[in-house]
Amino acid sequence: DQQVKQNSPSLSVQEGRISILNCDYTNSMFDYFLWYKKYPAEGPTFLISISSIKDKNEDGRFTVFLNKSAKHLSLHIVPSQPGDSAVYFCAAKAGGGNKLTFGTGTQLKVEL
Amino acid sequence: GAVVSQHPSWVICKSGTSVKIECRSLDFQATTMFWYRQFPKQSLMLMATSNEGSKATYEQGVEKDKFLINHASLTLSTLTVTSAHPEDSSFYICSADPGTGSNQPQHFGDGTRLSIL
Numbered sequence: 517d518q519q520v521k522q523n524s525p526s527l528s529v530q531e532g533r534i535s536i537l538n539c540d541y542t543n544s545m546f547d548y549f550l551w552y553k554k555y556p557a558e559g560p561t562f563l564i565s566i567s568s569i570k571d572k573n574e575d576g577r578f579t580v581f582l583n584k585s586a587k588h589l590s591l592h593i594v595p596s597q598p599g600d601s602a603v604y605f606c607a608a609k610a611g612g613g614n615k616l617t618f619g620t621g622t623q624l625k626v627e628l
Numbered sequence: 629g630a631v632v633s634q635h636p637s638w639v640i641c642k643s644g645t646s647v648k649i650e651c652r653s654l655d656f657q658a659t660t661m662f663w664y665r666q667f668p669k670q671s672l673m674l675m676a677t678s679n680e681g682s683k684a685t686y687e688q689g690v691e692k693d694k695f696l697i698n699h700a701s702l703t704l705s706t707l708t709v710t711s712a713h714p715e716d717s718s719f720y721i722c723s724a725d726p727g728t729g730s731n732q733p734q735h736f737g738d739g740t741r742l743s744i745l
Contacts, residue, residue, distance in 0.1 A: 518671070520671075525669070548731050550733055552736075557637070557738070557739070558738045558739070559632070559634070559721050559723070559736030559737045559738045559739050560721075560736045561736070562733040562734075562735070565731065565733060567731065605671070605672065614660060614677075614725050614734070615662075615674060615677065616662075616674070617674075618664075618671045618672040618673075619671060620669075620670060620671045621669075621671065
């Protein structure tokens with residue numbers, strides 16, 4: 517049972533344009549969401565997070581939007597850069613606990 | 629920033645061998661560390677939560693006698709894959725929880741590619 521889903525396995529975007537990565541979840545107990553970026557043969561690196569009491573969090577080129585009623589979150593990267601090419605995982609946790617449930621990842625390719 | 633070191637990065641060994649993977653938090657103490665397994669093009673699946681000074685908590689379906697976890701200090705957790713077989717071949721990743729706040733992100737090691745022949 518995949519409680520966190522990233523339905524797009526891959527996304528290709530031109531440099532300078534906006535990248536939008538999507539994530540859906542089914543567990544209504546999730547109250548904190550994170551995005552991680554992963555390069556091949558490396559561990560995930562934390563990017564940005566959002567609490568369920570907010571609907572938006574912004575950090576530089578990265579913005580995460582949360583729509584609780586739709587159980588949907590998205591990561592916007594603008595402007596996209598070639599160095600952003602990586603696999604992006606969304607993750608969720610519930611009730612102040614520290615266990616993360618990960619999505620399946622989206623491979624982002626930013627082309628020149 | 630926080631750094632988690634995982635060693636070795638790549639292991640190739642014969643079937644029946646036991647393999648130990650180390651996970652160290654280099655600049656912070658971690659009472660809780662996590663072990664994940666990732667199959668190609670799939671999600672990171674939590675295997676177990678490693679608690680310093682106590683027994684690990686395993687996720688459903690993970691054999692605790694197969695995957696031995698020891699968290700002997702606040703900076704080191706080890707995962708031993710006992711009597712490894714080809715189906716144990718996978719990418720294993722650890723993470724450490726800095727524990728400075730309930731929503732502090734986990735920091736991940738760079739993973740260990742385990743190949744059993």
